[in-house]
Amino acid sequence: MTGLQKLFAPIDMTQGTPGKQIAAFAVPMLIGNIAQQLYNTVDSIIVGRYVGDNALAAVGSAGPILNLLLVLFVGISVGAGIMVSQYFGAKEREDLSGTIGSCITLTAISSLLIMLSGPLLSRPLLELLGTPASIEDWCESYLNIIFIGIAGTAYYNILGGVLRGLGDSVSALLYLLVSTVVNIVLDIVFVANFHMGVAGVALATVVAQGISAVLCLMKLMKMSEIFDFKKEYLKLHKKYALMTIRLGLPSGLTQAIFSMAMIVVQSLTNSFGELFIAANVIVMRVDGFAMMPNFSFGTAMTTFAGQNVGAKEYRRVEQGAKQGTWIAMGVSAFITVLILIFGRYLMGIFTETEELVDLSMRMMRILAVGYIAMAVTQSLSGVMRGAGDTMTPMWISLATTVAIRVPVAYGLAYVTRSEAYPIGRCESVYISLLVSWLLGALITFICYQWGKWKGKAIGEGNWQS
Numbered sequence: 001m002t003g004l005q006k007l008f009a010p011i012d013m014t015q016g017t018p019g020k021q022i023a024a025f026a027v028p029m030l031i032g033n034i035a036q037q038l039y040n041t042v043d044s045i046i047v048g049r050y051v052g053d054n055a056l057a058a059v060g061s062a063g064p065i066l067n068l069l070l071v072l073f074v075g076i077s078v079g080a081g082i083m084v085s086q087y088f089g090a091k092e093r094e095d096l097s098g099t100i101g102s103c104i105t106l107t108a109i110s111s112l113l114i115m116l117s118g119p120l121l122s123r124p125l126l127e128l129l130g131t132p133a134s135i136e137d138w139c140e141s142y143l144n145i146i147f148i149g150i151a152g153t154a155y156y157n158i159l160g161g162v163l164r165g166l167g168d169s170v171s172a173l174l175y176l177l178v179s180t181v182v183n184i185v186l187d188i189v190f191v192a193n194f195h196m197g198v199a200g201v202a203l204a205t206v207v208a209q210g211i212s213a214v215l216c217l218m219k220l221m222k223m224s225e226i227f228d229f230k231k232e233y234l235k236l237h238k239k240y241a242l243m244t245i246r247l248g249l250p251s252g253l254t255q256a257i258f259s260m261a262m263i264v265v266q267s268l269t270n271s272f273g274e275l276f277i278a279a280n281v282i283v284m285r286v287d288g289f290a291m292m293p294n295f296s297f298g299t300a301m302t303t304f305a306g307q308n309v310g311a312k313e314y315r316r317v318e319q320g321a322k323q324g325t326w327i328a329m330g331v332s333a334f335i336t337v338l339i340l341i342f343g344r345y346l347m348g349i350f351t352e353t354e355e356l357v358d359l360s361m362r363m364m365r366i367l368a369v370g371y372i373a374m375a376v377t378q379s380l381s382g383v384m385r386g387a388g389d390t391m392t393p394m395w396i397s398l399a400t401t402v403a404i405r406v407p408v409a410y411g412l413a414y415v416t417r418s419e420a421y422p423i424g425r426c427e428s429v430y431i432s433l434l435v436s437w438l439l440g441a442l443i444t445f446i447c448y449q450w451g452k453w454k455g456k457a458i459g460e461g462n463w464q465s
Contacts, residue, residue, distance in 0.1 A: 011167035013304045014089055014311040019323030025169050026293075026300035026324075030331075032173040033292040035180040041285045043201045046187045048350045051197050053278045056350065058138035058198055060281030061270070064262040065125045065139075066146060067255065072110040073154045074255040076103055077161040079248025081299075082385060083240070084165030085306025092310075093227055095240075100162055100220070101233030102240035107158050111151040118147025129267050132274060138198040145202035152210025159216035164303055166226065168219075175215040183208035250394035251385065257394075261401040265409050265429060272426045275356060280429070282350045282360040283367075290332070290339050290371045297328035298378030305386025314454075317383065321448070325379040332375040336368055359426075366430040373441035380448040389453035396447065400440040408432035 013021045048056040080103040087096040122143040126136050156179070160172040183204050190200030221229050269280050301324050308316045339346070347360045381393040409432035413424030
C-alpha cells in the first residue's frame with residue numbers, strides 16, 4: 001500500500017498510543033468541521049454584504065427550525081457510526097455490511113418524509129416563533145429549498161459518518177472540502193451575480209452537499225476489502241434497522257430537545273428585535289468555529305471507544321478518554337483565545353454596522369470560558385456513545401437545555417427588566433447558555449466517573465478496568 005493509499009485507508013484504532021490515534025483521527029475532522037462551518041459563514045457573509053442585515057437575520061432564524069426537522073438523520077447517523085465502529089473493531093464483516101446497507105435505505109425513507117413534511121411545517125413554525133414579518137418570507141423560502149433538496153445533505157452526513165466509523169476521516173474531509181469550494185462559488189454566482197437572495201444561498205448548499213454525498217457513496221462502493229456493498233444488503237434488515245434506531249434515537253431526541261429549546265429561546269431572541277437577531281447570527285457563526293474542536297474530538301472519541309469496545313480492548317477506552325479529553329481542552333482553549341483576540345475582525349466581515357459588531361463581540365465574551373467546559377462534555381459523551389450508552393448523554397442534554405437553559409434565559413430577562421430595557425437585558429440569552437454549558441460539563445464528568453455506561457456494547461463481554 002502506497003503512502004497516499006494509507007492516508008485514505010481506514011484506521012484501526014485498537015493499536016498504538018490512544019492519545020496519538022485520537023488526535024490523528026480528529027485533526028482531519030477538525031479541518032473538515034471548520035470547512036463545514038465555512039459553508040454557513042460564507043452564506044452569512046454574502047447575504048449580509050449583498051442583501052442586507054435583515055436577510056442575515058432571516059438565515060439565522062431559520063436555523064432552529066431546520067435543526068428540529070433533521071433529527072431523523074442525526075439519529076441514523078449516530079446509530080450507524082456506533083454500530084460500524086464496533087463491528088469494524090470486532091471484524092464482523094456480515095454485520096458491518098448489513099448495517100451500512102440498512103442505513104442507506106433508512107436514509108432514503110427519512111429523506112422522503114422530510115421532503116413532504118418540511119415545506120408544510122415551515123410557515124406555521126415561523127409564525128409560532130413570532131418571526132418578524134420583515135424576514136418571514138425569506139425564512140420560509142430558505143427552509144423550503146433546503147427541505148426539498150434534503151437527500152443530498154442527509155446522505156452526506158450519514159455516509160460521512162459511516163466512513164468515520166470505519167476510521168477514515170481523511171476521505172470525508174476531502175469530499176467536504178470539494179463541497180465547500182462548490183458552495184462558495186455557487187453562493188457568489190447565485191447571490192452576487194444572479195441576485196437570488198436568500199434562496200440562492202439555500203440552493204447553493206443543496207447542490208454542494210449533494211456532490212459530497214455522491215463522492216462518499218463512490219468511496220464506500222470501492223471498500224470491498226472491508227464490507228460487501230451488494231443489493232441484498234440494501235434491504236431493510238430488521239436486526240440492523242432496529243439496532244440503529246435504538247442506539248441513535250437518544251441522540252436524535254437530544255438534537256430534538258436542543259432544537260426545541262433553541263426555538264423557545266429564539267422566541268425570546270426575536271423579541272429583542274432585528275439588530276439582536278442579526279447579532280445572534282454573527283455570534284453563532286463565530287461560535288461554530290470555537291465549537292469545532294469539541295465536536296471533532298467528541299466524534300473521534302466515539303469511533304475510538306466503539307472500535308476498542310468491539311475488539312474488547314476495554315482498558316484502552318479509559319486511557320483514550322483521559323488523554324483525548326486533555327488534548328481537546330487544550331485545543332479548545334487555544335482557539336477560544338484566538339477568537340477573543342481577533343473576534344472583532346471576524347465579526348466585521350459579516351457587516352459594516354459598527355453597533356452590530358459591538359453587540360456581537362459583547363455576547364461572544366460571555367460565552368468564552370464555556371467552550372473549554374464543552375470540550376469535557378463532548379469528549380466524555382463521545383466515549384459513552386461509542387461504548388453503546390446513548391441514553392446518558394440524552395438525559396444530560398435534557399437537563400441542561402430544558403431544565404436549566406430555558407428557565408435561566410427567561411428568568412434573567414424578567415429580573416433585568418427596567419424602563420430602559422422593558423423586555424429585559426439581551427445578555428440573558430447568552431448567560432443562560434454559559435450556565436448550561438458549565439453545569440453540563442460537571443454532570444457529564446460525574447456520570448462518566450460513575451461508570452454506568454460500561455458494558456453497553458452490542459456484543460458480549462464484561463468490562464475490565
